[in-house]
Amino acid sequence: MLDTSNPNHYHFTARHLEITVLGGVRLNKLDSLRVTLSINKTDSSEKLRHNIDLYNNNQVEKLVRKVAERLETGTSITRRALQELTDRLETHRLKELEALDSEPMARELTPTELRAAEAFLKKKDLLARTNELIGQSGVIGEHTNRLLMYIIFTSRKSNNPLHCISLGSSGVGKTHLQSKVGELIPETDIVDMTVLSENAFYYFNRTELRNKLILIEDLDGAEAALYPLRELQSKRSITKRVSHKDRNGNTKTIKLTVEGPVSVAGCTTQESIYEDNSNRSFLLYIDESEAQDERIMQYQRAVSAGQANEQEQLKAAELLRNVQMLLRPIKVINPYAMHLALPKSVFKPRRTNAHYLQFIEAITFYKQMQREKRYDKATGEEYIETEIEDIQEANELITEVLLRKSDILNGACRQFFELLKAYLKANGESTFTNAEIRRALRIHPSNQKRYMLQLGQAGLVRKAKGNKRNGYLYEVVSYDEYQNTQTKIRRLLDDIVTRLQGKRDVVVQSSP
Structure with a gap:
């Protein structure tokens, strides 16, 4: 009998012999079965420990003779025990691999859940009702971003999935928003990743990622894997050829193919570094306003005081997950x-x-x-x-989204510029110094220097007076350029609908 209840300490009992497999078996490299064995007679405490590849006949024969000599057992008994152990380990390993390869089964909806999900999908103002449920599930604020993200995540089941990247400074809740909306998608449809190696995507099964939602917590930690990720987004499949040795030692080239389509979502603080990826994605800029800060802190206080309705949150999230299970390609x-x-x-x-x-x-x-x-x-x-x-x-x-795509400034610089204009208007000032703005907006000097350089190159800020020795006074060239662009975009979209x-x-x- 082979006892595999302890994954690192298998125990096999044969006639006259007890064999322990120390450390279990490796699930990769199926052309070998390398194990560390501890062998002893059933009526003796003397043990023989040996590292061996059970698929190597020469090594097995040497071990048979060594066991027979050391433990004083017959070679036929030892050979039969090792052969039986090999068969049991091989069967066990194949079952483990099948369990890993098989996708988790999505649970079936009960008749009550099915009727509720169908009724919800048939309701008028479906998007508005969906957004309301997302809020009830515990996503605070971010009214547009959260619905955009939910629709993008839903597109994974279609023939043309969408992708998104959440951008914002450190600690503003990018990953939190992504994970909370991700909780509204059935777990069987999600591939969650924290750190990615360069070849990580190539070793999924051929169809394992098909119509899945890939959530990457931090794109900064996945830089090496961004190229195959882009190819998977654009071409809907990636291919790689690698060398592989068969059991006879011959080197062959095998083809690894992973198919999509997939929907990809990630978070980062560095928009410019990932331009190739951002061009393939919707860019969602996290709300960093004081009003949003207050909403989140108020929610945190309610949770701490036990005033948050957790049952309502769970119920809302469950309904949205059930809705996702009902959608079909x-x-x-x-x-x-x-x-x-x-x-x-x-x-x-x-x-x-x-x-x-x-x-x-x-x-x-x-x-x-x-x-x-x-x-x-x-x-x-x-x-x-x-x-x-x-x-x-x-x-x-x-x-x-279209407004951001039309903006000559990146997201961080645009946020700085809008705060700058709001500060000058509130204080009735037309000029400012770098030191004044640093203190007022609490901006790091290196970030401010980068923003001011970009604003100057875009012709949105200029030097009003001063010199290099005594410092410069700056002024804003245009206060309404962003709002004018926004008005033009909205007017165009409204005209199209009309x-x-x-x-x-x-x-x-x-x-x-």
Whole structure:
């Protein structure tokens, strides 16, 4: 009998012999079975310890002779015991590998849970109700970001998954927001990672990541793995060839392939370093305002005082997870896509346009139970169609994203500039010094120097007077440039919806 209850200390009992496998067995390198054995006779305490590859016949024969000599047992008895041990260990290892390879089974919804999830998905104002439930589950503030993130996470089940990166300074709650919204997705659909090596993605099973949500706590700790991650996002599969020795010692090249599609979310404080990844993702800037600080601290006080309704939070999170389990893959067609346009001010419009269209599809996908199922006349494929209200809701959520994509400043510099303008307006000042702003906004000198350089290059701040010896007074060139861009984007998106409503009948009739 082979007892594997202790993973580091297997015990095997044979006729006349007791064998202990110290340290268990390795689950990789299936072409060998290297173990450390402790062998003794059942009626004796004398032990023989030996490290051996049980697949190596020469080593096994040498051990048989050594055991027979040392423990005074017959070679046939020892050989039979080692052969039986090898068979048992081999079977045990294969079962362990099968258990690792098999994906965890998603639990089935009870009839009551099924009815509740269906009823919720069919309700009017689904996105608003979803956002309200996200808040009830314990996500404080971040009203736009949390719904954006939930829709992006939902897109993992579609043919065109979206990705997001949460940006903000240290300690503002980037990882907390991502993990809290991640809790609203079934655990079987999530691959959670803290640290990634360069080759980590290549060693997943071929379909193990398909339609999964990959959550990376800190992109700063995953820099080596960012290239294969980008390829997985763009090409939906990655391939690598590695050398491998078979049991005969011959070197062969094997092909490792991992398939997507996947939805990827990560957090970082360094926007510029990850430009290639950020171009593939929605950039979600964390709310660092004093009002948000107060909301979070008030919630922390309520939890500490026992006034937070934990049962309500668990109930809201459970309903949203059940809703996710009810969604099924289905093709989405946007009959209004040819009439949509992006603001001219958006940088990298090709990729941003793809994100915009995919986000509209993701909203339609989430509302699949409110859409009539249609069938392609040529192929018979089932699909649903985007409606104007989906585009309107997408426009409301994506305005800030498009605004950031149109901004010549990065997120950290833009935040500094808006705080600077607010400070000058509140104090009725038109000029300022670096020292004054450092004290007022509590900005680190090196960060302020970098922000001021960027603002000067963008022509948004200039020197008003002063010299290098005595210092300079600076002034803001434009106070309304950001708001003007925001107004233009919102007006354009509103005009698009208005035009679509006028063309509704024509567009619907021309759909496949």
